[in-house]
Amino acid sequence: MTRHSYFMAAALVVAAAAAGCGDDSSDTPTSPSGGGGSTNTTTITLTSSGASPRDITVALGSRVTFVNNDSTPHDMDSNPHPEHTDCPPLNIGFIAPGASGVSQNLTTARVCGFHDHNQPTNTNFQGTIRIQ
Numbered sequence: 624m625t626r627h628s629y630f631m632a633a634a635l636v637v638a639a640a641a642a643g644c645g646d647d648s649s650d651t652p653t654s655p656s657g658g659g660g661s662t663n664t665t666t667i668t669l670t671s672s673g674a675s676p677r678d679i680t681v682a683l684g685s686r687v688t689f690v691n692n693d694s695t696p697h698d699m700d701s702n703p704h705p706e707h708t709d710c711p712p713l714n715i716g717f718i719a720p721g722a723s724g725v726s727q728n729l730t731t732a733r734v735c736g737f738h739d740h741n742q743p744t745n746t747n748f749q750g751t752i753r754i755q
Contacts, residue, residue, distance in 0.1 A: 673747025710735030
């Protein structure tokens with residue numbers, strides 16, 4: 624990529640972030656970035672004891688993978704329950720035992736809550752994802 628192309632691409636990313644909107648269908652995830660005291664990762668593991676980690680920070684454009692290492696299925700979605708409207712790219716849905724589910728690209732800087740739709744009051748399967 625030429626220097627001019629790189630700067631043009633960077634300018635477009637900054638403009639989309641400043642506008643507070645973006646196309647959540649992009650196929651190019653970026654590396655996670657730290658901050659806010661949360662874990663810097665793009666993977667959340669589900670076990671019988673809950674989601675781990677439950678509070679993460681990811682970079683704009685990243686995707687989050689939920690890995691189900693539990694013996695029961697989970698239905699991971701964004702808050703609030705049951706509408707799941709706060710962060711639609713996180714509405715992954717059904718994840719069978721031993722399987723994983725991946726969000727769409729997270730292209731708007733914000734904090735998104737998540738939960739297991741089938742266990743909406745179980746705080747062990749609730750958490751937040753900071754997108755920055």
